[in-house]
Amino acid sequence: MRLLKGTLVPLLVLLLWEAASRAGVLAIGTFSRPSEIAVAGAVIAADGSLILATYQTLQAAFAGLLIALVSGIPLGMLVGLSAVAQRTVSPTLDVLRPIPPVALIPLALLVFGFGVSMEAVVVAFASVWSITIATTAAVRSIERNLLEVAKSLEMGTIAYVRKIIIPAAFARIAVGIRVAIGIALVVAVTVEIVVNPRGLGYGIILSQQSLRPDLMYAQLLWVGFVGWSINSALSIIDRRLLWRFGTVRQ
Amino acid sequence: MSAIELRGVSLRYGIGSDAREILSSINLSVRAGEFLSIIGPSGCGKTTLLRLMAGLVRPTAGTISADGQAVERPSRRRAIVFQDYGKALLPWRRVWSNVALPLELEDGGGSAAERRSKALELLRVMRLETVADHFPEQLSGGMQQRVQIARTLAQNPSIWLMDEPFGALDAITRQQLQDEVARVAAAREITVIFITHDLEEAIYLGDRVIVLGAYPGRIVEEIEVALPKPRDQLTTREDARFLRHRHHLFGLLEGH
Numbered sequence: 001m002r003l004l005k006g007t008l009v010p011l012l013v014l015l016l017w018e019a020a021s022r023a024g025v026l027a028i029g030t031f032s033r034p035s036e037i038a039v040a041g042a043v044i045a046a047d048g049s050l051i052l053a054t055y056q057t058l059q060a061a062f063a064g065l066l067i068a069l070v071s072g073i074p075l076g077m078l079v080g081l082s083a084v085a086q087r088t089v090s091p092t093l094d095v096l097r098p099i100p101p102v103a104l105i106p107l108a109l110l111v112f113g114f115g116v117s118m119e120a121v122v123v124a125f126a127s128v129w130s131i132t133i134a135t136t137a138a139v140r141s142i143e144r145n146l147l148e149v150a151k152s153l154e155m156g157t158i159a160y161v162r163k164i165i166i167p168a169a170f171a172r173i174a175v176g177i178r179v180a181i182g183i184a185l186v187v188a189v190t191v192e193i194v195v196n197p198r199g200l201g202y203g204i205i206l207s208q209q210s211l212r213p214d215l216m217y218a219q220l221l222w223v224g225f226v227g228w229s230i231n232s233a234l235s236i237i238d239r240r241l242l243w244r245f246g247t248v249r250q
Numbered sequence: 251m252s253a254i255e256l257r258g259v260s261l262r263y264g265i266g267s268d269a270r271e272i273l274s275s276i277n278l279s280v281r282a283g284e285f286l287s288i289i290g291p292s293g294c295g296k297t298t299l300l301r302l303m304a305g306l307v308r309p310t311a312g313t314i315s316a317d318g319q320a321v322e323r324p325s326r327r328r329a330i331v332f333q334d335y336g337k338a339l340l341p342w343r344r345v346w347s348n349v350a351l352p353l354e355l356e357d358g359g360g361s362a363a364e365r366r367s368k369a370l371e372l373l374r375v376m377r378l379e380t381v382a383d384h385f386p387e388q389l390s391g392g393m394q395q396r397v398q399i400a401r402t403l404a405q406n407p408s409i410w411l412m413d414e415p416f417g418a419l420d421a422i423t424r425q426q427l428q429d430e431v432a433r434v435a436a437a438r439e440i441t442v443i444f445i446t447h448d449l450e451e452a453i454y455l456g457d458r459v460i461v462l463g464a465y466p467g468r469i470v471e472e473i474e475v476a477l478p479k480p481r482d483q484l485t486t487r488e489d490a491r492f493l494r495h496r497h498h499l500f501g502l503l504e505g506h
């Protein structure tokens with residue numbers, strides 16, 4: 001029933017759109033008819049090009065995310081745990097952070113050329129911040145009591161990080177990772193639209209430039225669906241996992 | 251040999267005219283197996299004194315030794331029971347796994363299965379065997395504090411340092427836990443330093459009660475509690491000697 005109510009508005013929009021187009025109110029060169037979009041979508045779904053483009057976009061997004069994770073989490077922990085690191089590293093991060101990631105596209109292109117590497121690097125730069133900041137905050141907000149428990153048990157540094165810091169910080173870091181995943185998809189598509197000849201973003205801009213708005217709309221809707229699917233999957237994981245780690249309990 | 255020995259222990263924060271003396275020349279000797287209650291008004295440095303004995307804080311003057319060795323850092327043999335049990339347990343671990351934590355840090359801690367069975371054994375001591383697979387937040391405050399106590403038992407401590415462990419519990423739970431702590435400490439021959447702001451609790455549990463005065467924290471009175479053990483919630487508290495101790499110490503605490 002809720003699903004039905006949720007689809008009511010999009011269905012209504014599509015119907016009005018189709019009707020307006022057939023009545024000649026909407027220019028067909030700009031607003032393809034929903035029926036044409038559906039046909040175009042079916043064609044690229046059937047010939048495999050949509051699958052390939054989706055794979056390419058997700059590949060770059062997740063490669064970038066992986067880079068952001070393996071650099072952002074240790075960095076965030078370092079800054080969160082060590083006052084010295086906080087004073088020496090933070091100013092640099094504060095200068096780097098406001099650089100718009102898309103401004104790095106020319107540089108990335110210069111270094112890596114077209115392809116998955118340059119895209120992944122731009123994605124990594126865009127998504128690393130939410131991970132680093134979340135990790136720093138997570139580590140700082142660990143109960144002081146737990147530190148004293150660790151001390152009173154004569155816990156070594158490695159055991160302290162493994163048994164206390166990581167699990168205690170996990171839930172908050174996961175929130176940062178969720179934000180980063182959203183950013184990663186957006187930036188990957190952006191890089192493809194702007195410069196990189198691969199993936200869904202490239203498909204969208206190519207369709208527009210070759211005067212195929214029906215194809216463009218089909219891929220646009222697909223990108224939206226991909227983003228929504230990833231988010232839904234994450235929500236399920238969140239509910240199962242985060243409960244255990246104590247952030248979504250009250 | 252005394253379990254804990256403090257000689258001329260002082261602690262001050264700050265320097266020059268800003269210096270504040272928290273504790274002033276504390277001399278204290280705790281016998282092995284003794285149950286020592288420490289009571290005093292808030293701000294008298296009770297908790298700081300306990301943290302000094304734990305090795306979490308170093309004194310600015312004087313010496314502290316435990317089991318014949320100078321206290322320089324925390325030791326597993328001196329187990330701390332924190333007042334805020336909710337924040338001292340690991341919320342992502344089940345009850346048994348919280349109790350097994352100290353075992354994981356030992357070389358002779360055994361396999362995962364052995365650690366679990368050891369933890370379950372300690373949970374039985376604290377009457378918690380039915381909630382071994384719960385998460386701490388699913389338990390009442392009293393049960394959470396029991397879990398923390400069970401965890402300290404896994405450290406196999408010779409000394410229990412308890413910082414107002416029952417301060418946040420209701421009266422009935424508090425009495426049950428008092429008796430359990432007394433029973434376990436006696437059975438395992440654990441020396442107990444028990445901080446409380448509850449005068450009756452101090453007398454009920456203690457072999458000896460020390461009263462701290464504030465600004466700066468110092469020992470102002472010390473009494474031996476001449477009441478038979480094991481104590482009983484009804485008869486002990488109605489005993490004439492219990493009431494005499496209570497009157498005597500109550501006057502002292504009021505004086506502040």
